Amino acid sequence: MPEHLKILTGEAVELLKELISIPSFSREEQGTATLIENFLQQKNMAFTRSGNNVIARNRYFDAAKATILLNSHHDTVKPDPGYTRDPFVAFEENGRITGLGSNDAGASLVSLINVFRHFYESTELKYNLVLAATAEEEISGTGGIESVIPFLPPIAFALVGEPTGMQMAIAERGLMVLDCNSAGKAGHAARDEGENAIYNALEDIRAVRDLRLERESPLLGKSRLTVTVIETTNKAHNVVPANCHFVIDTRINELYSFEEVIEIIRGSVKCEITPRSTRLRSSIIPLDHPIVAAGTGLGLDHYGSPTTSDKALMPFPALKIGPGDSARSHTADEYIYINEIAGGIDIYTRLLNQVL
Numbered sequence: 001m002p003e004h005l006k007i008l009t010g011e012a013v014e015l016l017k018e019l020i021s022i023p024s025f026s027r028e029e030q031g032t033a034t035l036i037e038n039f040l041q042q043k044n045m046a047f048t049r050s051g052n053n054v055i056a057r058n059r060y061f062d063a064a065k066a067t068i069l070l071n072s073h074h075d076t077v078k079p080d081p082g083y084t085r086d087p088f089v090a091f092e093e094n095g096r097i098t099g100l101g102s103n104d105a106g107a108s109l110v111s112l113i114n115v116f117r118h119f120y121e122s123t124e125l126k127y128n129l130v131l132a133a134t135a136e137e138e139i140s141g142t143g144g145i146e147s148v149i150p151f152l153p154p155i156a157f158a159l160v161g162e163p164t165g166m167q168m169a170i171a172e173r174g175l176m177v178l179d180c181n182s183a184g185k186a187g188h189a190a191r192d193e194g195e196n197a198i199y200n201a202l203e204d205i206r207a208v209r210d211l212r213l214e215r216e217s218p219l220l221g222k223s224r225l226t227v228t229v230i231e232t233t234n235k236a237h238n239v240v241p242a243n244c245h246f247v248i249d250t251r252i253n254e255l256y257s258f259e260e261v262i263e264i265i266r267g268s269v270k271c272e273i274t275p276r277s278t279r280l281r282s283s284i285i286p287l288d289h290p291i292v293a294a295g296t297g298l299g300l301d302h303y304g305s306p307t308t309s310d311k312a313l314m315p316f317p318a319l320k321i322g323p324g325d326s327a328r329s330h331t332a333d334e335y336i337y338i339n340e341i342a343g344g345i346d347i348y349t350r351l352l353n354q355v356l
Contacts, residue, residue, distance in 0.1 A: 005349075008118060009342040012110040013097065015039055016341070017090035019074060019106050020099035026075040026139040027052075036074065036133045039113070045120055052135035053148050056116065060123050067128040067153045068352070070116055071145060071310060072109040072161030072322065073137035076101035082332030095338050104329035107336040108161025108322030109133060111344035118349060125356045127156060137310050140175075140280055145310040157291055157317040159348065162309050163324030166340075166347050168295045169305035170319060171219040172312055174282035176258050178248040180204065182271040186242040194240035198232065201244035204269040205230070208248060211268050213261065217253035219304030220282070223261070224251040246271075251306065254282040280312040291319050294354035298347065321347075 015035075024032040029052040036054045040047045047056040052075075079087035079100050087100035116131040130152060136144035149155075162169070182201035187194020205227050213223040229247035252261055258278045266273055284304075285292055292302065300321075307326060311318040323344030324336050 004118070005342060005346055008114040008345050009338070012114045012341050012345065013338055015113065016097060016102060016106045016110045016336070017092075017099075019110070020090040020097075020102055021088055023088060024075050024101065025078055026136050026141060027143065029075045029135045032074040033133070033135070036113070043117055045117065050148060050151070051143050053144065054133045055148060055152070056131045058116075058120050058122070058125065058129040060125070061128050063153065065126070065128050066156035067130050068355070069130050069132060069152065069155045069158035070112045070161070071132045071134060071158055072105045072112050073134050073144065073310065074101075074106070074109055075135050075138050075144075076104070077138050077330050080330065080332040084333055096335050097338065098333050098335040100334060102336040103163050103324040103334050104326075105137070105162050105322060107324050107341050107344060108163065111323055111341055111348060112159070112161045115345055115348040115352065119352065119356065122356075127356055128153065130155075134310065140277075140308070140313075146279075146313045149314070155314075155316045157285070157289065157319070158311075158314055159291070159351070160309055160311045160314075160318050160320045161322040162320050163326050163329060164305070164321050165325055166300065166321060166323055166344055168292060168300050168302040168319055168321050170287065170292055170302045171217070171254065171284040171304040172282060172308055172320065173220050173223070173251040173253055173304075173306055174258065174312060175280040175308040176250045176252060176261070176278060177276045178250060178262070178265070179274045179276060180246050180248060180269070180271045182244045182246070184240065184242050184244070187240040189238040189240055194242070197241045197244035201230065201246055201271065204271045205246060207268045208265065211265065213256060213264070215253070215255040217255055217304065219284070220253040220306070221304070223253050223256055225265070252282055254284050280308050283311055283314070283318065285317045285319050289317055289319075290355050291351065294351050295319070295321070297354065298350055300347070
């Protein structure tokens with residue numbers, strides 16, 4: 001391993017350990033934002049802060065040049081109850097670091113921060129570089145990357161740090177959550193009266209279960225509709241419910257628009273349907289895009305990701321790539337290998353060298 005890579009990896013690992021030690025649930029990332037500020041300040045890198053988002057530009061930023069965005073998030077989900085050790089203590093053993101957020105997306109974040117540091121003083125870059133360590137990714141909140149983008153310079157493309165095993169996630173399914181309300185008529189359960197909203201909802205749920213969105217993407221496969229919640233406001237066992245609410249989690253490939261999916265579902269059910277948001281749309285970056293071509297030249301594979309990230313909120317081409325494994329995210333005793341961080345820094349650097 002080259003000496004400069006050893007140094008960057010060592011400092012990335014130490015920063016990751018500090019990040020793990022500070023709780024940073026979505027909308028509660030003040031502590032980790034301050035830690036990132038302090039790290040940048042110690043390395044003599046200028047930055048700004050907006051809410052819990054920390055943004056930095058390379059020293060010789062040139063407004064005449066296009067800009068590459070390096071982005072990852074520092075918020076986490078709450079720890080799984082199955083943790084066997086303190087999730088806020090970074091435990092290092094056998095080349096592995098265990099702790100909340102180590103894999104998702106701490107390893108990507110500290111790798112990108114140190115890659116940004118590697119290029120920070122360069123004077124002959126073809127692109128500017130902007131680093132954005134952002135908040136609220138885990139809840140797709142409006143106070144994260146979405147709030148930062150309007151204040152960034154024009155972005156040519158982005159690298160989005162998420163655990164992909166340093167393979168290229170060039171496409172993502174979109175995520176849309178639908179609130180569905182089936183109506184009935186209240187009555188006493190002891191008498192043959194009323195109209196049971198739960199039974200009406202079950203008919204609609206069966207229709208959703210049997211509905212098929214047939215357009216299949218080569219990268220993302222078929223779109224998915226999954227009912228995940230069902231409830232009524234009833235607290236009494238002897239009242240026929242007048243309303244039943246259920247939720248459909250939709251994961252939509254790039255061959256459907258959200259609006260089209262809503263109309264297809266409405267044509268199959270009787271309930272009222274309200275989308276919570278249509279912000280997290282499917283996205284794809286072409287295989288012939290320079291950064292993807294650079295990755296292909298380095299021998300990296302590409303695939304379509306079933307999970308959604310801040311890539312969905314970016315109105316410019318974005319490649320999701322980072323150290324770690326998505327299957328470890330949000331699990332008890334989440335972990336990352338140190339050699340994965342080293343590999344992440346190495347591949348990020350080599351990718352950018354191809355285009356810078």
